[in-house]
Amino acid sequence: MRNSLFILVVSLVAAAVFAAALLLRSDYLLFAGYTVLQFVVLATAWNILGGYTGYVNFGTAAFFAVGAYTSVFLHKAFPLPVPVMVVVAGAVAGLLGFGMGYLTLRLRGAFFSIATLALAVVLQTVVVNWHYVGGSRGAYILRPPAGPIAGLSYIEYLFLIMLALAALSLIAARAIECSRLGYGFAAIRDDELAAEANGVPTLRLKLIATTISGAFMGMAGAPFPSYIGYIEPASAFGLPYAVNAIAMPMIGGTTSWAGPLIGAVLLGSLQQIATVTISSAVNLLIVGLLLVGFVIVAPNGIVGLWQRFFGRNRTSWRPSSKSTASASGSAASSPSTPSA
């Protein structure tokens, strides 16, 4: 499927989801749907770094919270429309991802992961001690009843923004997957030394991945304070974001854009149901157990199971009709003295 066709399909599905949300007129469904969409963005963003290049980010909550607190700060300093705040939050979180990567990506992968854990605690401590954005007590963001788009309530407006972000993140993830960048990422994930030997600039590519991934996480966090109306460090930096962002791609499958989407929709909906019916702690326990169970039993997630039972792994290579005729003639581009 070509990129433009994929964009069209994603846009149509998103439009259908939005139309359904408007028709159902249920505030509960809008809230639940917003949360699921937010997880689609977070899981897809995590997967661009984690699934494609193999670097595990435990600090999803940190990037999410940076996005959220960027909009709290902007809200207090000079209020801007939510879409603008999303862009600014994306830039700040992307920059954070870049800095983080620059400091630690030259080391073994494990150090990067540990550093992302550290980042979350350092940033949380900073926010707790930063009174302008509410400190440990948190901050209230008053939500206007009507959104800036005529006929839409504010919650519907935020839902639309998160839906657009989810669509954008899926389009970006798929575009990366099918591009030169995607093959470079896969090479890094499989064998970094061999990737270098094949001319892949590994550090630069990893920095691109951390920046894109961080930016999407930050963007997902930007509308959060307006959506929830009140934000405090303990919830914004909560471990559930980090766990879900890892569990969803792992359960769905990490090597393609569809995995995080499937994982986020399944696990996100499950949690929305479980939070109502059972306690929220039990529901987090389920996420943890599913994560551990899947990485042990089905390392390639649901997408991997699907491929195993319903067809072969795909590969993009198909020989064009005439190419096999030409042999090994034109290897080197520059002349050299044959010797051995």
Added chain:
Amino acid sequence: MIGPNGSGKSTLVNCLSGTLVHETGTVRFEGRDLAGLKPHERTRRGLARSFQLPRPFASLSVADNIRVPLLYAAASRRGRHLGEREITDRIAEVLEAMALTDRARHFPRDLTQVDMRKLELGRAMAAEPTLLIADEAMAGLSNSEVEDIVALLIRLNETGITVILIEHIMKAVMQFSQRLVVLVSGRKIADGPPAEVVRHPEVERAYLGQ
């Protein structure tokens, strides 16, 4: 290049390709000092290597393994990105040259040892180098398989790629080489036409023991 185990052959390869940083001496390639260049930058200047133990990209098919150096090393060598059609054709050429065409859609885990070595060389070839360092590309292969690989290397050499062969198998070395360097304990003890070098007393001593 030959030398007993532990003589520093692989260390030398790693220094040449930039995986290890050497403390003294210089690495010059086509008249330029390579100091400070990362491995991928050296590949992009035309210095490719294959690994002693094959290191394929496990999640990519054989064809897509070849695609990676085409997208990166070769694109950089040519100074422009290759079109999809060009890439497909080039992959087919490389697979044909390596006799891997019928393995194109397989994954590395399904390949035999000898096909794995061919893939390793195929990737290096796709990087369009002027110099290829083949680090023990034949270790552990049967006689006929060794002959296959030697034939491949000779064909690569005929296309204008200089090949440095690091090898233990003397039959292959004598058949292939025009110049033979012997390394013992990190020291070069002989350098010259193969027929002369193997008669060098120090070489005989290093190989046969005192």
Added chain:
Amino acid sequence: MVELDLVLNALLAGLLLGGFYAAVTVGISISFGILDIVNIAHPAFIILGSYVAYLANAAFGIDPIVVGVLALPLFYVLGAAIYQIYYLSFEQRGQDSLRGLAFFFGLLFITEVGLILAFGVDYRYVQAVYMDRSLDLGIVQIPLRMLVPCLVSLLMLAVLQLLLTKTFVGRAVMAVAQDQLALQLMACDPVRIRRIAFAASIATCAMAGAFLIVIQPIEPSIGREYIGRVFAICVLGGLGSLPGTLIGAMLLGVVESLTATFYGPSWAPAVGFGLLLITLAVRPAGLFGR
């Protein structure tokens, strides 16, 4: 002008804290430093150890540190079981480290949420004869609740160091980090050696957990604060060296204690992580790196 006794007290408190941090980190020094297993769930098992100490202390009034010693075999078995799963699911299959990391992250989360379900989020504490006493040495005060864990921790480190350097299995553990094949040639099963070492690393959690609940009241989620600390210490001290771990732990303890004294305790958790980030960026081999 900074008052001298304030600095002295902060320094001493930092050293005592450092002794305790050494016990918290020594398990990571073995699993991460020597075996190269990134067990980020380690602090969660320490909290588990704290709750074991709490249960036995509340039910039978046993001294928490004695409970820690008694629980060693229990945690050893737990560690061996976890390693077995890890080995079969990831090491043996040659699966990428991505899934191994996710596995331990899941364990961390399950342990924490499980403890919340079982005990709630209230702070728990223990009773012991030395809890409220302190040694008064004129200008400095040494609370026994800090001194006792520190001394027992040093003893534990010394025993572990002896085991690692003097016994056959201990030397095999050090060897397994360097050359698994050579170990096999000596008729030694590397998997068994790694299992023993990993199990021992988890066993230390029983002791570290007991120390923790003696030093401060605990609730399930405080384990997270220790993730940064233990890895900071482990990296600072150079991976896999027990004496290095001790020095790294003392250093972090002192820096944290000084920070808490002069800038306020709410900044203390960031110190370890900040130090870790700086170390990783500047000198990833650690202060005394190999």
